[in-house]
Amino acid sequence: MSQQMGSQPLGVLSDESQRASGEDAREMNLSAAKAVAEAVRTTLGPLGMDKMLVDSMGEVVVTNDGVTLLSEMDIDHPAADMVVEVAQTQEEEVGDGTTSAVVLAGELLGGVEDLLDRGVHPTSIVQGYAQAAAEAQNVLEEMAIDIDADDREYLKRIAETAITGKGAEQAKEHIAEMVVNAVQAATREDGTVDLDLINTTTFTGGRIADSRFVDGALVDRSPVHESMPTELEDANVLIYGGALELSELNTDAEANIHDPSQLEDFIKRDESELDSMVQTVIDSGADVLLTDGAIEDRLQGKLAEAGIMAMRRAPDDERALLARATGANRVSDLDNLSEEDLGYAGHVKQEKIRVYGGSRNAATERTTVFSDVAGGESASFILRGGTEHVLDELERAIEDSLNVVSAAIEDGKVVPGGGAPEMELALHLRDFADGVEGREQLAVEAFAEAVEVIPRTLAENAGHDPIDALVDLRATHDAGNTSDGLDANTGEVVDMTEDGVVEPLRVKTQAVESATEAASMLLRIDDIIAAGDLSTGGDDEEEGGPGGAPGGMGGMGGAM
Ligand code: ADP
Ligand code: MG
Numbered sequence: 179m180s181q182q183m184g185s186q187p188l189g190v191l192s193d194e195s196q197r198a199s200g201e202d203a204r205e206m207n208l209s210a211a212k213a214v215a216e217a218v219r220t221t222l223g224p225l226g227m228d229k230m231l232v233d234s235m236g237e238v239v240v241t242n243d244g245v246t247l248l249s250e251m252d253i254d255h256p257a258a259d260m261v262v263e264v265a266q267t268q269e270e271e272v273g274d275g276t277t278s279a280v281v282l283a284g285e286l287l288g289g290v291e292d293l294l295d296r297g298v299h300p301t302s303i304v305q306g307y308a309q310a311a312a313e314a315q316n317v318l319e320e321m322a323i324d325i326d327a328d329d330r331e332y333l334k335r336i337a338e339t340a341i342t343g344k345g346a347e348q349a350k351e352h353i354a355e356m357v358v359n360a361v362q363a364a365t366r367e368d369g370t371v372d373l374d375l376i377n378t379t380t381f382t383g384g385r386i387a388d389s390r391f392v393d394g395a396l397v398d399r400s401p402v403h404e405s406m407p408t409e410l411e412d413a414n415v416l417i418y419g420g421a422l423e424l425s426e427l428n429t430d431a432e433a434n435i436h437d438p439s440q441l442e443d444f445i446k447r448d449e450s451e452l453d454s455m456v457q458t459v460i461d462s463g464a465d466v467l468l469t470d471g472a473i474e475d476r477l478q479g480k481l482a483e484a485g486i487m488a489m490r491r492a493p494d495d496e497r498a499l500l501a502r503a504t505g506a507n508r509v510s511d512l513d514n515l516s517e518e519d520l521g522y523a524g525h526v527k528q529e530k531i532r533v534y535g536g537s538r539n540a541a542t543e544r545t546t547v548f549s550d551v552a553g554g555e556s557a558s559f560i561l562r563g564g565t566e567h568v569l570d571e572l573e574r575a576i577e578d579s580l581n582v583v584s585a586a587i588e589d590g591k592v593v594p595g596g597g598a599p600e601m602e603l604a605l606h607l608r609d610f611a612d613g614v615e616g617r618e619q620l621a622v623e624a625f626a627e628a629v630e631v632i633p634r635t636l637a638e639n640a641g642h643d644p645i646d647a648l649v650d651l652r653a654t655h656d657a658g659n660t661s662d663g664l665d666a667n668t669g670e671v672v673d674m675t676e677d678g679v680v681e682p683l684r685v686k687t688q689a690v691e692s693a694t695e696a697a698s699m700l701l702r703i704d705d706i707i708a709a710g711d712l713s714t715g716g717d718d719e720e721e722g723g724p725g726g727a728p729g730g731m732g733g734m735g736g737a738m
Pocket of ligand 2: 340
């Protein structure tokens with residue numbers, strides 16, 4: 179490596195690569211990143227608007243969810259991508275607050291531009307922002323309220339806050355109730371929540387309010403014989419990984435073979451052996467039988483006579499799910515069947531659900547619902563909504579809501595919403611700035627200014643005067659009313675905890691952390707070297723960045 183990186187064009191770069199340095203690079207990055215933040219700003223809060231995204235294939239997504247929006251937008255600017263990552267990190271770490279995190283990142287970058295104009299060195303800004311962010315974490319911790327993980331009413335409020343403003347809001351109390359039930363079902367003894375236990379099945383048609391939560395599992399099967407029961411109480415569940423038929427008749431057995439235990443099916447059986455297998459099932463006390471393979475007609479009749487609800491050809495994942503839910507062992511050899519292998523469900527019911535296809539022709543889907551189960555390793559949502567789009571947005575709202583409730587249970591700490599924590603931060607950080615030496619002080623002040631973007635945007639999106647709202651909010655926080663925020667509907671300042679608008683502490687701490695990181699990272703970059711054309715979209719396309727943003731990095735050539 180003989181060549182030093184410097185302001186001279188690098189001889190080592192190929193002709194196609196492009197480079198921007200110093201202020202040019204920074205300016206390009208800042209404006210692209212800010213444009214992304216600007217694009218999601220109008221969706222923030224309970225009265226935020228939705229966005230409709232149409233991809234090149236004509237697929238439509240309607241959403242209010244920050245991370246979904248940004249992931250669906252066709253963003254191909256490296257700096258803009260870093261802002262999208264803020265949303266993704268927020269989604270992974272907390273599952274809510276994605277719009278807030280991105281809007282905050284955008285505003286921090288706006289602050290950066292001002293500071294640079296005033297001659298503050300990027301390093302001082304990075305350091306000032308870091309100090310402000312660290313202090314912000316303290317302030318947030320301090321204002322957090324401890325909650326009791328068993329306090330259902332409180333948990334419901336947290337769930338509702340996350341749903342507010344989403345398409346599913348009409349049924350928010352009902353959804354919040356379901357979500358709290360689901361999270362409680364998925365809470366382990368040690369207090370952690372395993373959201374992976376929660377399954378969701380959607381059925382187009384009906385109303386959102388018809389959606390249900392079942393502490394159990396759904397199996398997409400029906401009893402094989404018409405005289406079998408379609409509803410059972412106190413049911414023992416047997417899950418068998420084989421078939422009940424003569425194997426040479428099983429023409430597609432070859433395609434079905436998954437594990438060595440199923441080899442058994444290949445061994446030629448005679449009828450008497452099958453009869454004794456069925457007798458074993460009956461004698462075991464099983465009320466429900468779920469098999470991997472087929473069940474011969476004659477044997478279906480025998481099982482029906484014994485009052486057994488038998489379902490066949492259940493795929494591996496379905497058998498695994500039902501085993502976890504009911505506490506059953508998956509049996510591959512009926513000869514060694516023991517009582518412990520059976521699972522239990524207090525209620526089993528075959529349901530017929532009216533659905534509408536794309537053509538809006540009504541159809542009926544059958545599914546069997548196992549509830550009041552013994553294994554407890556499964557919980558299920560049955561979601562209804564008029565159209566696919568409604569269901570998609572409902573699923574996203576439920577996901578956000580599940581995430582916040584579980585974060586609140588795990589951490590046991592919440593903060594008021596409606597811009598309260600951000601206003602509290604702004605006030606504290608302004609004080610804190612007085613004690614900060616040097617140019618960093620200006621950066622801390624800029625940070626304090628930037629966090630106010632949340633209450634300001636909440637007011638704007640609700641159609642209220644943002645300046646009045648901020649003045650009122652500042653005054654009341656100045657007077658020590660920590661949990662005052664903006665009532666989205668009236669624009670009035672109210673106590674958010676009394677109003678029941680609360681969010682997990684983690685939503686806020688994570689947003690501050692990732693927004694600060696992204697802003698600092700972008701700020702440290704003084705050189706962009708791209709292997710190829712840096713201008714997004716190319717010459718032949720008008721389409722710029724998101725929200726009519728400056729379409730990428732035009733003018734790069736001059737820097738080379
Ligand atoms: P995010 O993706 O950041 O969660 P949202 O659109 O869900 O974006 O908006 C979250 C913001 O809306 C938070 O600041 C939250 O406190 C606020 N909010 C939610 N419900 C209310 C309400 N009823 N009144 C005032 N603010 C609310
Ligand atoms: Mg939210």
